[in-house]
Amino acid sequence: MVSIMEKQTLWLKSATALEPLPSKRGDPVLVIGAGLIGRLLASTLASQGHPVRIVDTAAGAAAGGGAAWVAAAMLAPLAESIATETNVVAQGYYALARWPQLLSSLPQPVFFQQQGTLILWHRQDAGEAQRFMDLLARVQNRLQELPAPQPLNSQSLAELEPALAGRFSQGLYLPQEGQLDNRQLLAALLANLREHGVEVEWNCPLDYETAHRWQERSGGWVLDCRGLGAQKEWRWGGPLRGVRGEVIRLYAPEVSLQRPTRLLHPRYPIYIAPKQDHLFVIGATEIETEDLSPVSVRSVLELLSAAYVVHSGFAEARILELNSQCRPTLPDNLPAVVEVAPRFLQINGLYRHGFMISPAIHDAVLEYIHQGCNSLAKQLGLAFETANSSNSVHGSVQVSP
Ligand SMILES: Cc1cc2nc3c(=O)[nH]c(=O)nc-3n(C[C@H](O)[C@H](O)[C@H](O)COP(=O)(O)OP(=O)(O)OC[C@H]3O[C@@H](n4cnc5c(N)ncnc54)[C@H](O)[C@@H]3O)c2cc1C
Structure with missing residues (x-):
């Protein structure tokens, strides 16, 4: 049997393999929502050389962040295992190993601790x-x-x-359980975006029609990361x-x-x-x-x-x-990624586990953007509905082989 620690090592190796393919580097990306998952994805994509545009309806950095700003940001897959599914626990363990890597690439320190x-x-x-x-x-x-x-x-x-x-x-x-400082993380992600020449456009209500027009013009990716703000446009698997x-x-x-x-x-x-x-x-x-x-x-x-x-x-x-x-x-209290049109992803349903699992979602989305496949989502049992339905993932993860 492969232990969860060995699995983490394998996962970390595959995370390093998630480098963008050279041909894809540079596709423009529009991120709607600068909370947790939107800011995390925008920050990495900007570091990788993609022209990134990120918008949020909040009045400014001090008001922005939605649930991410308020959260306690505990990373506790074992404590949460009594109230969630195996898939989310596996995503949590993957993320515990990934956070130090992600944080080390940011220009400001973020308090991270793993003392149980x-x-x-x-x-x-x-x-x-x-x-x-x-x-x-x-x-x-x-x-x-x-x-x-x-x-x-x-x-x-x-x-x-x-x-x-x-x-x-x-x-x-x-x-093994951990926690981080959510507000330091949000600030460090903003600082990283700024270092790569990206400013969040605050106070910017951008509707789907405008996003589709932007995509037609640019041929880029749209990532809808609005959390609860996406309620009206969420159609998959029941209401948000x-x-x-x-x-x-x-x-x-x-x-x-x-x-x-x-x-x-x-x-x-x-x-x-x-x-x-x-x-x-x-x-x-x-x-x-x-x-x-x-x-x-x-x-x-x-x-x-x-x-x-x-x-x-x-x-x-x-x-x-x-x-x-x-x-x-979402109705099943689980996260999901849905490609509502080619290269137009909705990422939502992070519920009470956003910090605990977001590196897993981040890596699964980047794998799809760069390599056109979702093997990590399959491995971690993350629901990932693609425009090409043969690529969709609904299955549940087996943490034990
Ligand atoms: C009280 C509380 C405690 C929590 N504690 C923990 C914890 O200990 N551990 C853990 O893992 N998770 C915790 N969470 C959960 C975690 O905060 C969420 O899962 C996570 O923040 C969701 O991330 P998100 O990016 O999807 O949404 P959010 O973080 O809510 O970000 C959404 C962003 O979209 C923006 N937006 C909304 N509408 C629009 C629009 N129309 N256009 C543009 N932008 C828009 C918002 O302004 C916001 O900035 C907690 C949450 C709460 C509320």
């Missing part, structure tokens, strides 16, 4: 923890090469995360919907957590993602609504109470920001 995830619960919520561990065990049964979760007692927990010494008597450590999430950004100099920490709780499950310099992102509710109004009092009370229970040092934290956004989500 910590799962905690209170004694009275042992039932909740058992349910979580049963779900994980079921996933492990299906995907035996996933890294095994490690049970913690109060001593091993204190060694791993000294700031929590004496606060919890048990926990679970999920090795928004799933609301709320997060709080805190400055907490008295708290020194080293890795993303999730608290299992029947009513207030939360995560705490520690970024650099005592900045913490605490979230996140998941509500089936497209309501983009400000964060509710109930959510603030629940998120902050739960954070205070994890570490009392949060009492003296300063609230830097309360924010809400909607995750772009």
